[in-house]
Amino acid sequence: MVTATLSDVDLRQRAWEIAARVVDPEIPVLTIADLGVLREVAVHDGRVEVAITPTYSGCPAMNMIALEIELALEREGFRHPKIHTVLSPAWTTDWISEDGRRKLREYGIAPPLAASSRRALFGVQQVACPQCGSANTELLSEFGSTSCKALWRCKSCREPFDYFKCH
Amino acid sequence: MVNMAAASIQISETPLVLYVLRRADDALILGHRLSEWCGHAPMLEEDMALANMGLDLLGQARELYGYAAKVEANGNDEDKFAYLRDVGQYRNLLLVEQPNGDFARTMVRQFFYAAFADLYWRAMMRSSDATLAAIAAKSEKESAYHLRHSAEWIVRLGDGTEESHARAQTAIDDLWAYTGEMFWLDDRERALVDAGIAIDDASLRAPWLKTITNVVSEATLTLPTNNWMQQGGRSGRHSEHLGHLLSELQSMQRTFPGATW
Numbered sequence: 001m002v003t004a005t006l007s008d009v010d011l012r013q014r015a016w017e018i019a020a021r022v023v024d025p026e027i028p029v030l031t032i033a034d035l036g037v038l039r040e041v042a043v044h045d046g047r048v049e050v051a052i053t054p055t056y057s058g059c060p061a062m063n064m065i066a067l068e069i070e071l072a073l074e075r076e077g078f079r080h081p082k083i084h085t086v087l088s089p090a091w092t093t094d095w096i097s098e099d100g101r102r103k104l105r106e107y108g109i110a111p112p113l114a115a116s117s118r119r120a121l122f123g124v125q126q127v128a129c130p131q132c133g134s135a136n137t138e139l140l141s142e143f144g145s146t147s148c149k150a151l152w153r154c155k156s157c158r159e160p161f162d163y164f165k166c167h
Numbered sequence: 168m169v170n171m172a173a174a175s176i177q178i179s180e181t182p183l184v185l186y187v188l189r190r191a192d193d194a195l196i197l198g199h200r201l202s203e204w205c206g207h208a209p210m211l212e213e214d215m216a217l218a219n220m221g222l223d224l225l226g227q228a229r230e231l232y233g234y235a236a237k238v239e240a241n242g243n244d245e246d247k248f249a250y251l252r253d254v255g256q257y258r259n260l261l262l263v264e265q266p267n268g269d270f271a272r273t274m275v276r277q278f279f280y281a282a283f284a285d286l287y288w289r290a291m292m293r294s295s296d297a298t299l300a301a302i303a304a305k306s307e308k309e310s311a312y313h314l315r316h317s318a319e320w321i322v323r324l325g326d327g328t329e330e331s332h333a334r335a336q337t338a339i340d341d342l343w344a345y346t347g348e349m350f351w352l353d354d355r356e357r358a359l360v361d362a363g364i365a366i367d368d369a370s371l372r373a374p375w376l377k378t379i380t381n382v383v384s385e386a387t388l389t390l391p392t393n394n395w396m397q398q399g400g401r402s403g404r405h406s407e408h409l410g411h412l413l414s415e416l417q418s419m420q421r422t423f424p425g426a427t428w
Contacts, residue, residue, distance in 0.1 A: 057305050057306060058224070058227070087305055090301070090304035141216060143215050147219055151212065167308050
C-alpha cells in the first residue's frame with residue numbers, strides 16, 4: 001500500500017487531487033474535474049475507487065480518460081486503482097465549473113448556455129463569439145468536431161468557432 | 168476452419184432481456200445505417216452530424232446490451248449480442264433497418280424514429296428499473312438533438328426545391344407503413360408495463376403524431392392517409408435488408424471468430 005501512516009481520508013484527498021488533474025483528451029485545457037466528469041473518489045483499506053460519468057453515451061474519450069486516471073494513480077503509488085462508470089445522475093453541461101467555462105472561452109470554444117434552453121425544436125440561441133465577443137453569430141452545424149460540440153461562425157470577425165453544446 | 172460453436176449464441180429470453188435487446192437492436196442498427204454515410208454525405212457538416220448521431224446510438228446500444236447481458240447472466244456480453252446473432256435473432260424495428268436511400272430518405276427515417284425516441288426516453292426516465300431510468304436520462308438528451316436536427320431537414324427539404332420536395336414526399340410515403348411497429352406491444356411487454364418497468368409505447372402514438380404532423384405541414388409535405396402498418400422486426404421477421412447489413416457489421420467476427428484487437 002502507498003503508506004501505512006496515511007488514513008483513508010488523507011489518501012482519498014490525495015487520490016482526488018491526482019485524478020482531478022487528468023485532462024480531457026479532446027479538450028486538453030479542461031481537466032475532468034472542470035468538466036464534472038469526475039464524480040467520486042473513495043478509498044477502502046488503501047485501495048482507491050474512482051467513479052466517472054460520460055458526457056455522451058458514445059463518447060470515445062471515456063476509455064482513454066479511465067486509462068489516464070489509472071496511470072496517474074499508479075504513478076503516484078496507488079496500486080490497482082479501480083475506475084468505474086456511473087450513468088445516474090446524467091451528466092449536464094451545468095456541471096462545468098466557472099473556471100472550466102473561462103478556460104473554454106480562452107481556448108476558443110464558446111461555453112454552453114444553461115441546459116434549460118436546449119428543448120426548443122426550432123429555438124433561437126444566442127452564442128457569443130469566443131474570439132471577439134460579438135453576439136452576431138450563426139450556427140453552421142449542430143454537430144461539430146466531437147460529440148459535445150457544435151460548429152458556429154462569427155459574422156463580425158468572420159472566424160468559425162466551436163460551441164460546447166448545452167446538454 | 169470455421170468455429171461452428173461460435174456461429175450464433177443462445178439467449179435465455181426472459182421478458183426483460185427481450186425488452187432490452189429490442190431497444191438495443193434499434194439503436195445499433197440505426198447507428199450502423201448512419202455510419203454508412205461516413206465519407207458520403209452531401210456536405211461535410213452533415214457527414215459529421217450523421218457520424219455523431221450514429222455514435223450516440225452506438226453508445227446507447229452498448230449500455231443496453233451490457234444491461235441485457237447482466238440481467239440474462241448467461242455468459243453473453245455486448246459483443247456477442249452484436250456479432251453472434253443471426254438475422255432472425257435480431258429484434259429491431261423494421262423502420263431502422265431500411266436502406267439509407269437518398270439523403271431525404273435517411274432524414275425521414277431519422278425524423279420518424281427520433282420523434283419517437285425522444286418521447287420514449289423521456290417517459291422511461293420514470294421506469295422503476297434504476298438502470299433503464301439512468302440510460303433513459305442519458306439518451307433523452309441525445310434524442311432531443313437528433314429530433315431537432317432531422318426536423319429542420321424535413322422543413323428544408325420539403326419547403327425547398329421541387330426536387331427535394333418530391334424526394335422527401337416519396338420517402339414519407341414509402342416509410343410510413345413502418346412507423347406503426349413503434350407503438351406495438353406484445354403480452355410480455357404488457358407485463359413489464361404493469362410492473363412499472365416499461366412504458367406503454369402505444370400511449371406515445373398521439374404525441375408522436377402531433378410532432379410529425381406539425382413539422383410535415385410546415386414542410387409543405389403531407390402524411391399518407393393509408394394507415395395499414397407492417398410489423399415483424401420485434402419478432403425477428405425482417406426485411407431482406409437486415410441480413411445484408413449484418414453481413415457487413417459481423418464480417419470480422421464471422422471470418423475470425425473470437426478475434427480481438
